Amino acid sequence: MVVASYDDALVRDGEMLALVGSEVVLLSELASALVSYARSGASVASLADSLVADFGAPPEADPIALVSDLVRELLDHGVLRAA
Amino acid sequence: MPARPQSAFRILIVDTHDTGRAPVSERLLRRALAEHGIPADQIRVTSAGLDAVDGARITDTAARLIVAHGGNADGFVARSLSAQLVGAADLLLAPTAAERDEVARRHPRAARRVFTWAELKSLYGDVVELAAPLHEHPLILARNRAVHPVPVELELTAWTSDAEADAAGEWIAAGVHDAAERWSALVDRDVTARAPHASSCVLDAFGTRIGITCSGAGRDDLSREVLRVWSRCIVPSGRDNDAEIEVCVDPDPQALAEARARGALAFADVPQALHHLSSAVTVRAIDRHAGNFVMLHAAAVASRDGDVIGFIAPSGTGKTTLSRVLGAHHGYVTDETLAIAGDRVYAYPKPLSVITESHQGIKLQWSPDSLDLAVPPADLRLSRLVLLDRRPDGPVSPVLEDVPHLRGIAELAEQTSYLPRLSRMLHTLSDTVDSVGGLTRLSYREASTVLTVMPELWGAA
Numbered sequence: 181m182v183v184a185s186y187d188d189a190l191v192r193d194g195e196m197l198a199l200v201g202s203e204v205v206l207l208s209e210l211a212s213a214l215v216s217y218a219r220s221g222a223s224v225a226s227l228a229d230s231l232v233a234d235f236g237a238p239p240e241a242d243p244i245a246l247v248s249d250l251v252r253e254l255l256d257h258g259v260l261r262a263a
Numbered sequence: 264m265p266a267r268p269q270s271a272f273r274i275l276i277v278d279t280h281d282t283g284r285a286p287v288s289e290r291l292l293r294r295a296l297a298e299h300g301i302p303a304d305q306i307r308v309t310s311a312g313l314d315a316v317d318g319a320r321i322t323d324t325a326a327r328l329i330v331a332h333g334g335n336a337d338g339f340v341a342r343s344l345s346a347q348l349v350g351a352a353d354l355l356l357a358p359t360a361a362e363r364d365e366v367a368r369r370h371p372r373a374a375r376r377v378f379t380w381a382e383l384k385s386l387y388g389d390v391v392e393l394a395a396p397l398h399e400h401p402l403i404l405a406r407n408r409a410v411h412p413v414p415v416e417l418e419l420t421a422w423t424s425d426a427e428a429d430a431a432g433e434w435i436a437a438g439v440h441d442a443a444e445r446w447s448a449l450v451d452r453d454v455t456a457r458a459p460h461a462s463s464c465v466l467d468a469f470g471t472r473i474g475i476t477c478s479g480a481g482r483d484d485l486s487r488e489v490l491r492v493w494s495r496c497i498v499p500s501g502r503d504n505d506a507e508i509e510v511c512v513d514p515d516p517q518a519l520a521e522a523r524a525r526g527a528l529a530f531a532d533v534p535q536a537l538h539h540l541s542s543a544v545t546v547r548a549i550d551r552h553a554g555n556f557v558m559l560h561a562a563a564v565a566s567r568d569g570d571v572i573g574f575i576a577p578s579g580t581g582k583t584t585l586s587r588v589l590g591a592h593h594g595y596v597t598d599e600t601l602a603i604a605g606d607r608v609y610a611y612p613k614p615l616s617v618i619t620e621s622h623q624g625i626k627l628q629w630s631p632d633s634l635d636l637a638v639p640p641a642d643l644r645l646s647r648l649v650l651l652d653r654r655p656d657g658p659v660s661p662v663l664e665d666v667p668h669l670r671g672i673a674e675l676a677e678q679t680s681y682l683p684r685l686s687r688m689l690h691t692l693s694d695t696v697d698s699v700g701g702l703t704r705l706s707y708r709e710a711s712t713v714l715t716v717m718p719e720l721w722g723a724a
Contacts, residue, residue: 188688190669197669197676199689202402203375204676206669256371 182251183221183263200258207259210235211250221263224248271307272397272450275352277366277377281312281341283325284358284419288380288435290334295436295443300526305450306397311344313365324425328432349373354401356380358419375405380438381417382408387445390579394545394599395560396553396680397449403577406677448543451506451550452526464490467498468548469556469602469609474504475540479522481512485533492537492628495612495638506547512536537628541614545600548611552602553681556609557695560678561601561648562586563608564593565639571608572720573601574705575678576651581710583615585651587634588710589717594639595631600680606698608643612636647720648699650674652706661707661716668693671702 186198186205196212198205207215210231217230228247232238238246254260274292278285289310296306319341321329326336342348349355349370355377357363363382367374378386378401386404387393389411395403419435422428464486466473477486489510490497511522511529522529528543530536549558561573562582576582586598597611615634616626650666666674672692676682685691696702703720707713 187683188690190672190689190693192669195669197673197689199676199683202399202683204673204689206673258372 181221181223181263182218182227182255182260184215184218184259185261186215186259189215198259203258205257205259207254211254211259214247214250215254215259218260224251227251270398271304272446273351273353274306274308275348275355276308276310277313277344277355277357278310278362279313279315279421280319281310281315281343282319282322283421284431284435285310285312286321286336286339286341287325287328287334287432288356288358288439290329290336290339291332291435292439292442294332294334295439296446297524298520299443299447299523300452301443301447301450302452305452306446309342309348311342311348313344313362313369315341315343317341317343324422324428328428328435332432332436344369346370352376353398354378356383360415360418376401378404378408379415380419380435381415382413384438384441385413393578394542395578396546396549397446399680402677406577447523448528448539449546451547463500464493465498465500465504466493466496466544468496468544468613469552469558469597469600469611471506471548471551472498472502472504473544473547474500474507475544476507476509477512478509478527479511479513479518479529480515481533481536485510485512485536488533488537488628489540491633492614492630494630494632505551508540508543508547510536510540534627537614538616538626541616541628545611545613548602549600549680554684554686555604557603557685557691558680559601559603559648559675560599560680562589562598563596563601564589565596565608565610565643566593566721567640569640569643570646570721571596571601571639571643572647572649573603573608573645574649574651575601575675576653577678581651581653583617585653585710585713586615587636588714590631590634590636592714593637593717595636596639596643603645603695606644608645610639610643612639645695645699648675648696648702649720650702650704652704653708653710654706655708657706657708659708659712661705661712663716663719664704664706666702666704668696668701672696675702 186200188199190197194209196207224247228243232243276285276288289308292308321339329336357379363377363379366377422431463476509527511527519529528539559575561575563571563573565571583598595612598615600611602609612631614628617629
């Protein structure tokens with residue numbers, strides 16, 4: 181389970197700019213959607229389902245693996261935290 | 264005037280075992296900071312080891328080095344590097360690139376806060392002057408490192424002989440002294456006692472009153488130069504000041520040591536004192552307005568009607584040069600910090616720092632009056648914000664382009680002091696940008712060519 185963890189965020193045209201401590205992180209549309217779905221906490225599997233529903237299944241790739249990589253990157257930036 | 268921020272700047276020194284290089288660095292840095300009158304509650308220094316055994320004792324050689332350089336080796340015990348220690352640190356320092364990289368590998372969020380000692384010195388040397396609160400330095404330096412990586416030249420590897428240990432001790436002692444001197448101008452503290460026969464004046468930096476006390480054998484020369492180069496910021500004394508700075512100029516090392524111990528900035532000559540005073544005044548004012556003003560790393564000029572255009576860029580990327588060019592024709596507002604409250608701009612016509620060949624990297628301070636820069640009207644309103652992109656291979660004729668909102672805010676946020684303390688944080692920045700019709704990027708090669716696009720910038724304002 182992960183949950184969104186930022187101090188402030190701006191959303192425009194589907195993209196999100198998040199402030200984490202003193203650092204800002206500009207998220208892609210996919211990452212912005214992921215963080216939105218994780219606002220109240222979500223599992224990687226449920227995030228993958230939500231993103232596939234919104235963006236379609238990734239060609240020739242496992243959505244769970246892709247979402248896991250993205251979640252790890254967002255955890256490293258502090259935009260998500262383990263719940 | 265709000266109280267200054269009280270949180271300490273936390274430095275964590277990391278090596279492998281925390282029994283040799285790290286404790287020597289920790290104890291000698293603490294000593295150097297104390298010698299510069301910097302209280303331990305302003306800069307905290309601790310150490311830890313990547314593979315340290317908690318509770319292990321310092322090596323005899325390390326203890327000998329600490330004592331040889333005037334430090335206190337008592338009571339030290341090693342600590343292992345934990346996520347909690349890393350998370351609490353504002354700046355992490357490692358002796359070698361391998362140890363730095365291992366810290367970053369284990370703690371990815373710290374990657375932009377961890378540097379080698381040699382890297383830190385080189386990055387500061389490239390910037391020359393960093394007039395930003397100390398808490399913001401790691402990110403600023405990390406951004407510079409991302410653009411211009413520092414080659415690995417000097418590594419403080421674990422010593423294997425007494426001779427190597429002695430050399431390491433010398434190197435650490437010199438490094439911590441440089442760091443303490445650089446940071447001492449930026450750390451706010453109460454000046455405990457005024458030196459006898461001191462000369463004083465009061466400067467206004469975007470609404471902050473800062474009392475300047477000149478002391479030491481060179482006080483008369485210093486006082487005269489302060490009055491000259493800060494000519495546009497001098498205000499009448501007689502009211503309470505928001506901050507006090509004592510600057511001592513004296514050729515006698517003992518006099519300098521005594522001045523530093525009482526919290527003064529102390530230097531052997533006037534140009535060095537003026538150089539550090541400029542950063543000190545800027546950072547004191549920024550500290551006092553944290554949470555109230557939007558404060559941008561930006562140069563700015565004003566029209567005769569008081570419309571202000573801000574030119575945003577990191578330190579050391581051409582703001583002062585551009586200010587000199589534009590200020591000859593338009594009112595000089597600042598070359599360093601643009602302070603905004605709502606749509607109102609507070610001027611900060613500080614001296615302009617100009618590097619000269621003869622002073623080995625120390626910038627000489629020039630009064631805007633000496634440079635004959637135009638004086639802006641008293642009431643100033645923000646009308647345009649421009650992100651500067653100056654490159655040696657940039658367009659010969661300057662190019663203006665609109666910047667997508669979020670991308671622009673992301674860049675602007677990196678040049679904003681104390682953004683997390685603004686009540687609405689990113690939303691305040693966003694409102695400020697919206698109030699001037701969005702952000703514009705200006706790409707150029709030579710500052711002199713920017714004059715050609717000023718009518719377009721004013722016209723859109």
